[in-house]
Amino acid sequence: MAQLSYVSGSVGLITLQNPPVNVLSAATRQGIMESMKKALNDPKVKSVVICGQNGVFCAGADIKEFGPNISGPSIVPLIYDIEVANKPVVAAIEGSALGGGLELALTCHYRIAHSKTRLGLPEVTLGLLPGAGGTQLLPRLIGIPASLELITTGRHITAAEALQLGLVDHVTQSDTVDSAVKFALSVEGEPLDSRRISKRPCPHLPDLDAVFEAVMQKVRQKFYGAIAPIACVQAVRAAATLPFSEGMKREQQLMSTLFTSGQARALQYSFFAQRAVGRWSMPSGASWNTSKARPVHRAAVLGLGTMGRGITVALAQAGVSVVAVEIQEKQLNEAREHVYATLERGAQQSGVSPSCANITYSHDIQAVADVDLVIEAVLEDLSLKEKVFQQLSAICKPGTLLCSNTSSLDLNCLASQTKNPELVVGMHFFAPAHVMKLLEVVYGSKSSPEAVATAMQLGKKMGKISVAVGNCRGFVGNRMLKPYIEQSYFLLEEGATPELVDKALEEFGFPMGVFRMSDLSGLDVGWRVRKEDGLAEPVGTSGQITRLRGGRRYSPLGDILCEHGRFGQKTGLGWYQYGRPGGRVAKSDPWVFNLLEEYRARLGLTARPIDQQEVLERCLYSLINEGLCILEEGFASSPEDIDVIYVFGYGWPKHRGGPMFYASMVGLATVLERLDHYYRSNPDVPSLKPCKLLRQLVASGSPPVHKWKEITKKIQNRL
Numbered sequence: 001m002a003q004l005s006y007v008s009g010s011v012g013l014i015t016l017q018n019p020p021v022n023v024l025s026a027a028t029r030q031g032i033m034e035s036m037k038k039a040l041n042d043p044k045v046k047s048v049v050i051c052g053q054n055g056v057f058c059a060g061a062d063i064k065e066f067g068p069n070i071s072g073p074s075i076v077p078l079i080y081d082i083e084v085a086n087k088p089v090v091a092a093i094e095g096s097a098l099g100g101g102l103e104l105a106l107t108c109h110y111r112i113a114h115s116k117t118r119l120g121l122p123e124v125t126l127g128l129l130p131g132a133g134g135t136q137l138l139p140r141l142i143g144i145p146a147s148l149e150l151i152t153t154g155r156h157i158t159a160a161e162a163l164q165l166g167l168v169d170h171v172t173q174s175d176t177v178d179s180a181v182k183f184a185l186s187v188e189g190e191p192l193d194s195r196r197i198s199k200r201p202c203p204h205l206p207d208l209d210a211v212f213e214a215v216m217q218k219v220r221q222k223f224y225g226a227i228a229p230i231a232c233v234q235a236v237r238a239a240a241t242l243p244f245s246e247g248m249k250r251e252q253q254l255m256s257t258l259f260t261s262g263q264a265r266a267l268q269y270s271f272f273a274q275r276a277v278g279r280w281s282m283p284s285g286a287s288w289n290t291s292k293a294r295p296v297h298r299a300a301v302l303g304l305g306t307m308g309r310g311i312t313v314a315l316a317q318a319g320v321s322v323v324a325v326e327i328q329e330k331q332l333n334e335a336r337e338h339v340y341a342t343l344e345r346g347a348q349q350s351g352v353s354p355s356c357a358n359i360t361y362s363h364d365i366q367a368v369a370d371v372d373l374v375i376e377a378v379l380e381d382l383s384l385k386e387k388v389f390q391q392l393s394a395i396c397k398p399g400t401l402l403c404s405n406t407s408s409l410d411l412n413c414l415a416s417q418t419k420n421p422e423l424v425v426g427m428h429f430f431a432p433a434h435v436m437k438l439l440e441v442v443y444g445s446k447s448s449p450e451a452v453a454t455a456m457q458l459g460k461k462m463g464k465i466s467v468a469v470g471n472c473r474g475f476v477g478n479r480m481l482k483p484y485i486e487q488s489y490f491l492l493e494e495g496a497t498p499e500l501v502d503k504a505l506e507e508f509g510f511p512m513g514v515f516r517m518s519d520l521s522g523l524d525v526g527w528r529v530r531k532e533d534g535l536a537e538p539v540g541t542s543g544q545i546t547r548l549r550g551g552r553r554y555s556p557l558g559d560i561l562c563e564h565g566r567f568g569q570k571t572g573l574g575w576y577q578y579g580r581p582g583g584r585v586a587k588s589d590p591w592v593f594n595l596l597e598e599y600r601a602r603l604g605l606t607a608r609p610i611d612q613q614e615v616l617e618r619c620l621y622s623l624i625n626e627g628l629c630i631l632e633e634g635f636a637s638s639p640e641d642i643d644v645i646y647v648f649g650y651g652w653p654k655h656r657g658g659p660m661f662y663a664s665m666v667g668l669a670t671v672l673e674r675l676d677h678y679y680r681s682n683p684d685v686p687s688l689k690p691c692k693l694l695r696q697l698v699a700s701g702s703p704p705v706h707k708w709k710e711i712t713k714k715i716q717n718r719l
């Protein structure tokens, strides 16, 4: 797991060998310890170079080993043996130096990095802090403000930025190990005291208290409810105020609290879940490892509204050549300007040149004739989309993949309009499409595994986390949102206010509560769908209100708001008031309170006190229940798929893992008991009826999420 070899006469070369990313597993730690001892005891060796095999230095501790019983040597004493070494030790950094990998490099006396290396201390994203001395060493090397920023965000930086910060000594474009060996030879025999970072004082900061106060406030706001960023700030403060050995003790103290926390478990689960969704499968048995993606050199985007523009930007930024089509001349010109400005802004932020040359614009649908893949993003109207798919099928060259960005329509209806339904898949992007990480890749009953593989791969190329899902109403994300929103309306009917519901959800960790979120996305969108479904009937001011529709309880409150022209932020009025159309600051609106009072009076409903616990239980457990139904029916293949969708598309707080993981943390038996309780008092609300899978999981002793598959498989096989 770590190999010592001898090069250039006097250099001991220690190579970490733990593919794919040389994590510091027990065996690797043991290997480093033994190799280091051997090299230091060998009189022929005058200097040491540490590198990683296959072009990757080290991705840090092995996250899979985290738990109560870690075996093998601990990281901290192991890497400090390096710092105290009496021979110069040089880190040859390429690929990645992350977490414990960077801390290993920090205890070396010199750091040489390849220009393409990424460096960082991402422990905070795993619910931890850099607990192998990172919080004490980094501030001594690069100062407190820069360390606070890197440690509390976990951001990966380039070698160029690392050089600028003083984190590495040299950046090379050529062979990193060769450069490091030459460098090691050049410093053999030189004094090392000044190279030992732990011996340096932390650079003085005159307004220390003010800096830490401001950062703490920022962190509390930005990572609401997350404990790791706060511990990171506290640990860096120890570096600024305590001697090194005391600071290390404080780091360990803070780390031990984080290490066993539920938040750390959730975030580490999420790390592996993000990677697991790439190993997709379909009910037919087709999967990622049996299906080959086609290359997509040229793609078209059809319809340049908000979504189409975002998708165009994301494709261009991924280096795909794009044909952007919009039949309305005015909209086409606006889109061209918008896309150009967005690409320019993005290029300025990332320091690369904009990708505008990759895009051609047309108002003629014939322009898509020779592309490899089309993403349709026209208005969410079934008959319009059906017509577009007929046209695409006639125009495109044979084999072109036809994708729809629909968020709710039946993909099979669109596929049935084409000559080759196997080439049709959904690519459901989230607004803004060039920013949001999530992509739902939707397979219809005839979609080929090759089509799914191609859409998944294209998503990855666009920097998305792509999740393959089945074609049910609303797919996975929006389908689960329906009972969540429904419960929030029922809560208003029973006595809650939008403020109370939103506060409970925001304190849980959502960036916005359900009502503020609905105001942002536009209330008219759901209203249109409900009208198409025959649910939203005009209520007016004197009309009869029926709360039972299609045999189940229905709340027309959202429809009533729309009837008053209150569509949310865009009209300046929704569940809140925003001062002007397009305003963003939500203020309570007495009009809404009056409406709720009148509404309850008309229906003979008596408002009762509702607490935050009830809001959370009803909104979240009904959403979780729907997720479990989706798993039961096989429209998602694993709980990880659902959790990734919710964390990356719907603002579910990352440190709570996702709805499925959260349910397992709360206890599936508790979720079942509470749903049973609410369903008993609301028998006309089917989404509160616990699904079969939930009962079965509880009956099987509530296994952890990664074991659910054994049970879902059994249920799905019986369907």
Ligand SMILES: C/C=C(\C)C(=O)SCCNC(=O)CCNC(=O)[C@H](O)C(C)(C)COP(=O)(O)OP(=O)(O)OC[C@H]1O[C@@H](n2cnc3c(N)ncnc32)[C@H](O)[C@@H]1OP(=O)(O)O
Pocket (backbone or CB within 6 Å): 020, 021, 023, 059, 060, 061, 062, 063, 064, 075, 096, 098, 099, 100, 101, 122, 123, 126, 128, 129, 130, 131, 132, 272, 275, 276
């Ligand atoms: C205390 C805590 C200390 C001291 C720590 O060090 S905590 C760990 C800090 N390090 C990280 O958070 C780095 C995590 N890894 C990554 O960011 C990326 O994997 C990467 C940038 C290093 C490489 O990215 P990429 O090339 O896209 O590859 P994958 O992400 O797909 O990874 C390949 C497989 O390696 C597994 N992996 C990666 N890092 C770790 C790790 N630290 N521990 C355990 N396993 C790791 C990853 O899950 C992939 O495995 P499979 O999913 O393919 O089985």
